[in-house]
Amino acid sequence: MEQLxxxxxxxxxxxxxxxxxxxxxxxxxxxxxxxxRPLADLAATGELEISRAxxxxxxxxxxxxxxxxxxxxxxxxxxxxxxxxxxxRLPVQLRRxxxxxxxxxxxxxxxxxxxxLPLLLDADLGEDVRxxxxxxxxxxxxxxxxxGFTQAQGEHKTAIACSLRKCGIAIDEPPCPKLVPxxxxxxxxxxxxx
Amino acid sequence: MPGxxxxxxxxxxxxxxxxTVAAGSVAIPELISPRALASNGKxxxxxxxxxxxxxxxxxxxxxxxxxxxxxDAGLCEHVAVCDVDDRRLEEASKIVGPQADVYRDYRYILExxxxxxxxxxxxxxxxxxxxxxxxECGKHIYCEKPACCTIEEGKAMIEAARRNxxxxxxxxxxxxxxxxxxxxxxxxNGNIGRVYRVDCWHYPSPVDKSHTPDSDPxxxxxxxLWLGPLRWRPYNKRYLHGVFRWLLESGGGQIRDRGAHxxxxxxxxxxxxxxxxxxxxxxxxxxxxxxxxxxxxxKVTYVFKNPDWILTWNQPGEPVPPEERTGKEPGGKIxxxxxxxxxxxxxxxxxxxxxxxxxxxxxxxxxxVPPPGAKDVYKSPGHFEDWFEGIRTGKKTIMNVEAGVxxxxxxxxxxxSYMLGRKxxxxxxxxxxxxxxxxxxxxxRPQRHPYHL
Numbered sequence: 001m002e003q004l005x006x007x008x009x010x011x012x013x014x015x016x017x018x019x020x021x022x023x024x025x026x027x028x029x030x031x032x033x034x035x036x037r038p039l040a041d042l043a044a045t046g047e048l049e050i051s052r053a054x055x056x057x058x059x060x061x062x063x064x065x066x067x068x069x070x071x072x073x074x075x076x077x078x079x080x081x082x083x084x085x086x087x088x089r090l091p092v093q094l095r096r097x098x099x100x101x102x103x104x105x106x107x108x109x110x111x112x113x114x115x116x117l118p119l120l121l122d123a124d125l126g127e128d129v130r131x132x133x134x135x136x137x138x139x140x141x142x143x144x145x146x147x148g149f150t151q152a153q154g155e156h157k158t159a160i161a162c163s164l165r166k167c168g169i170a171i172d173e174p175p176c177p178k179l180v181p182x183x184x185x186x187x188x189x190x191x192x193x194x
Numbered sequence: 195m196p197g198x199x200x201x202x203x204x205x206x207x208x209x210x211x212x213x214t215v216a217a218g219s220v221a222i223p224e225l226i227s228p229r230a231l232a233s234n235g236k237x238x239x240x241x242x243x244x245x246x247x248x249x250x251x252x253x254x255x256x257x258x259x260x261x262x263x264x265x266d267a268g269l270c271e272h273v274a275v276c277d278v279d280d281r282r283l284e285e286a287s288k289i290v291g292p293q294a295d296v297y298r299d300y301r302y303i304l305e306x307x308x309x310x311x312x313x314x315x316x317x318x319x320x321x322x323x324x325x326x327x328x329x330e331c332g333k334h335i336y337c338e339k340p341a342c343c344t345i346e347e348g349k350a351m352i353e354a355a356r357r358n359x360x361x362x363x364x365x366x367x368x369x370x371x372x373x374x375x376x377x378x379x380x381x382x383n384g385n386i387g388r389v390y391r392v393d394c395w396h397y398p399s400p401v402d403k404s405h406t407p408d409s410d411p412x413x414x415x416x417x418x419l420w421l422g423p424l425r426w427r428p429y430n431k432r433y434l435h436g437v438f439r440w441l442l443e444s445g446g447g448q449i450r451d452r453g454a455h456x457x458x459x460x461x462x463x464x465x466x467x468x469x470x471x472x473x474x475x476x477x478x479x480x481x482x483x484x485x486x487x488x489x490x491x492x493k494v495t496y497v498f499k500n501p502d503w504i505l506t507w508n509q510p511g512e513p514v515p516p517e518e519r520t521g522k523e524p525g526g527k528i529x530x531x532x533x534x535x536x537x538x539x540x541x542x543x544x545x546x547x548x549x550x551x552x553x554x555x556x557x558x559x560x561x562x563v564p565p566p567g568a569k570d571v572y573k574s575p576g577h578f579e580d581w582f583e584g585i586r587t588g589k590k591t592i593m594n595v596e597a598g599v600x601x602x603x604x605x606x607x608x609x610x611s612y613m614l615g616r617k618x619x620x621x622x623x624x625x626x627x628x629x630x631x632x633x634x635x636x637x638x639r640p641q642r643h644p645y646h647l
Contacts, residue, residue, distance in 0.1 A: 018483035026480070029615070048407055049483045056480075056487070063614050066632030093427060100425065104632050128425055131640035159643035166640075178644045179327055181301035183419055187283045192292035 004028075006035045010042060013053050021050065025057035029064025033076035036061060040084055040098075044091050055097065066105040078106050085119065092124045099128040108138025113147065116140075120148040126156055134163040142167050237310050243334075243585060244310045246274035248300045248324060250286035251435050253338055254315035257365075258290060261313070261578055269582060273309060276300045278419040279435070298416055300324060304331040311585060314338060315365075317434070319444040322347025323423050325362070325595070326647050329354035334585045336578070338365040339454035340605055341598035343446065345625065345637035348599035348606075350647045355595045361584035363577065363591045364598025366458035370574035371553035372524035373560065377546055378463045378571045380559045386539030389464055391504045394456045395511030396533040398491050399440055399448050402484025406432050423641035432485040440486035442609055443639075447488025449507055450605035452533050456549035458593065458601045460505060460535060467597040470622030471496035471505070471604070476611035478509075494608035507608060514545050517557060525554045610636055 002008070004027050012024035028035055035057065042054035062081075065073040084090060085098045099119075111133075119129045130148070133141040145167065149160045161171045162178070237243045245261070247254055254277070264270050272290050276297040277283040287296050303309055304327055311334035314324050322342040328335050329351070341364045342348040355362050368374055381389065408428035411417035417429045424443055439445030461467050474496050478489030494507040516531035534547040534554075547554045564570070574580045574592045584591040603625070610633055611618045619628040627633045641647065 022480060022482040048405055052483070052485070063632070067614070067616055068630055096425065096427075104635050127642060131425065131642070134640040135635055135638055155643065162643060162646060163640070176644070178646060179301055179304060179331065180644075181297075181299040181305065183299040183416060185280055185283060185296060185298035187280050187287065187296050187298075189292045189294060189296050190284060190287040 004031065006031055006038055009035055009057065010038050013039075013042060013050055013057065014046070018049065021053040025053050025060055028057040028060045032061060032065055032073045033080040036077060036080045037084065040090060040094060043094055044089075055094070058097070058101065062101045062104055074105055078102065078110055082106075082115075085125075086115075095125060096128045099125060099132050103132035103135045106136065108136050108140045111136065111138075111140040111144065113140060113144050116144045117147050117151075120144055120160075121151060121156075126152075127159065130156075130159055130163050134166055137167050142169065145169075237585065242268060243270040243582060244273045244308055245270050245313060246276065246303045246306075246309045246311075247272065247286070247290070247313045247315070248276045248303065248328075249314060249316035249320075249338075250275050250277045250282050251279075251315070254313070255286065255289060257313050257315050257336070257338075258286075264578055264582065270311075274303050274306070276303055278416040280414040282435075298419065301327070304328055304333065310334060311336070317420070317438040317444050318446065318450065319343055319424050319438070320422050320645075322351055323641060323645055323647055325351045326354040329358045329360050329362075332358055332360065334361045334581075335595075336363045336365065336581055337595075337598070339458070339598065340446065340450045340602040341454075341595060342602045343444070343450075343606065344639045345603060345606060345627075346639070347647065348602060349625065351595050352599055361581060361588070361591060362595040362598075363581035363584065364593045364595060364601075365577070366455050366593050366598065366601060367551050367577035368455050368459050368549040368553040369462050369592045370577035370580055371551070373546075373555045374459060374462075374553045375571065375573045376524065376559055376562075377459070377544065377553075377555040379564065379569070380544065380555070380562050381463050381537065381539075382465075382571055383564065383568050385542065385559075385562065386537060386544050387541030388501075389503060389537050389539045391506075391538040392460045392464070392535050393506045393508060393511065393538070394453070394460070394533070394535040395508050395513045396448050396452050396456070397513075398509050399481075399488050400486070401481040401490060402432050402437075402440065402486040404432060404484065406430060406485065421642070422645040425642055430485055437486070440488050442488050442613065445488070446605060446609055447492070448509055449489070449492060449494065449608050450602070452550070453507055453605045453608070454598075454601055456533055456535055457505065457507065457604050458597075459546065459549045459553065460537075461597065461601055461604075462592075463537075464503070466498065467600055469498065470600060470625070471607070471620055472499050472622065473497040473617060473619055474604075474607040474611050475617040476608045478612045488609075489612060492608070492612065494611065496604060496608075505604070507604075514547070516547055516554075519554075523554075523560060525552060528552070528554045 009024055013021050015021055039054045039057045043051045065077045081098050081102050085095055119125050133145050145160055145164050152160055158174045162176050164171050272294050274295040275286040275290050283296050312328050314337040321337055325335055325337050408430045411429035439451050476494040478492035481490055492509040496505040516528040519527045521527045528547050530552050531547045537544040545556050580592050583589050618633055621628050
């Protein structure tokens with residue numbers, strides 16, 4: 001393959017040949033942050049399989065830049081992902097993916113509590129952000145969870161409490177409901193007399 | 195494999211239970227204090243074990259079928275079934291009978307004091323959470339393989355089993371097959387010398403070429419409960435049923451499906467349970483399209499130290515053609531030759547095919563007659579029978595959760611190395627990835643509320 005550029009990557013990902021698309025996204029890693037926005041745009045607008053290939057290209061970059069010794073690639077990727085995660089023009093499901101991408105490569109000290117708190121309280125992204133913060137589990141991440149706990153309501157507050165406990169923070173109330181059954185079926189035992 | 199399963203009489207089973215450890219030459223330490231049995235709702239020696247089934251799809255129904263002999267022998271009864279798909283639940287009720295209660299949410303089963311044990315046969319992404327929850331509720335557990343999907347889940351499972359003193363069996367039932375015993379005995383007695391390398395083969399994973407878009411879930415399916423611990427996403431019918439295996443998040447591909455069988459045999463026969471590799475390096479070819487993302491082809495190399503040996507997983511690798519058989523051999527005819535392993539020792543080689551409910555070894559292994567003074571090895575009475583012994587006596591089972599998690603870690607580390615495109619360094623004592631922060635983060639995958647550890 002000739003020297004891959006972002007433009008060439010996008011061209012290849014639009015190929016009707018699935019093998020061309022696969023080889024293209026597999027090669028996306030070294031393009032780093034510069035390719036993330038074009039890939040996200042393609043993932044948001046492309047035909048089903050092209051969108052999938054673009055999404056996989058984004059993950060490929062995240063896995064590449066997160067390797068030991070690639071700090072100069074990781075940092076701009078985190079910045080770009082951080083810009084995209086708040087871009088409401090992107091589909092919610094793609095923004096959720098971006099949250100999980102960040103959960104793999106963002107450093108705790110790069111988490112800005114003032115920016116992260118609204119995401120934790122966001123109706124669409126909040127649950128994924130909670131899980132991402134739990135994965136990072138450093139002082140800043142825990143700080144956002146603590147702040148979110150004071151502001152969240154209902155089930156989300158309970159979920160954040162569970163995350164804080166996972167991070168070693170003692171929270172008495174609300175209790176964890178993980179063992180409480182909730183869902184019933186209308187199926188009856190076949191052959192049993194009423 | 196019904197052909198491999200001996201029908202067990204209750205009296206024979208009770209005679210066997212508790213004396214196998216003493217009679218065998220392999221040390222299987224006690225996990226559960228016998229005093230803890232027959233108390234706190236635990237079944238005593240003369241009580242039937244009251245079993246509930248969580249997950250009644252293809253594998254769940256298969257496991258129920260395998261247990262019917264034990265039920266007919268008066269050793270257990272099936273008191274409840276659970277599935278998140280109402281059609282499957284109704285079908286399960288027809289099969290198991292009207293005495294079994296039916297549930298969509300497994301937690302109704304866990305809160306019942308009259309349930310002694312659960313059989314978990316849900317998609318893999320549920321195993322860790324349901325195992326931990328069941329252990330926390332004091333249930334003995336048979337859990338399908340692979341034991342877990344993340345390193346964090348595995349640690350939590352081991353801890354929950356220990357803390358709650360439950361007997362567990364992971365469904366890598368190859369260890370309990372008759373020819374597995376013969377292979378184990380053959381290797382332990384040095385017939386091929388010190389084993390320095392084991393090469394597994396397996397046919398490739400499929401590609402989803404259906405171009406299926408997301409859609410609304412069918413009315414009979416509780417999509418939220420099916421997803422459970424996984425992060426939320428819209429329903430797509432290519433996630434289920436059964437095909438969850440081809441997604442890295444849930445099934446993990448062939449390596450976590452059949453690798454949890456074939457590599458389980460290697461760890462057992464080489465006495466490597468409780469150990470782990472120090473390096474893991476994987477390469478693979480992803481599908482060219484479709485929802486599924488596990489490797490179509492894959493090669494993983496695991497480097498073990500002290501003792502030094504190499505384990506490799508190869509899709510497709512170099513399959514060994516199956517030998518001719520009459521069907522009268524202990525394991526019968528070879529029906530699944532598409533996977534197996536070659537054991538390479540300093541004095542020779544040994545081949546086995548399969549590694550799950552069908553485990554077959556070469557003729558020279560089957561026909562080897564132990565000379566006087568030869569070492570014997572533990573001979574499982576059957577995978578469920580071995581679990582029942584564990585429940586009644588406290589004996590550690592042949593594929594207890596520590597062993598099952600150890601094998602699952604091999605599969606998980608292989609996939610992580612593939613996903614990250616680099617070699618991983620593993621501390622088998624601390625059970626942690628070393629020197630790679632992103633890989634360390636991936637040891638944990640936080641779970642959706644409230645379906646978490």
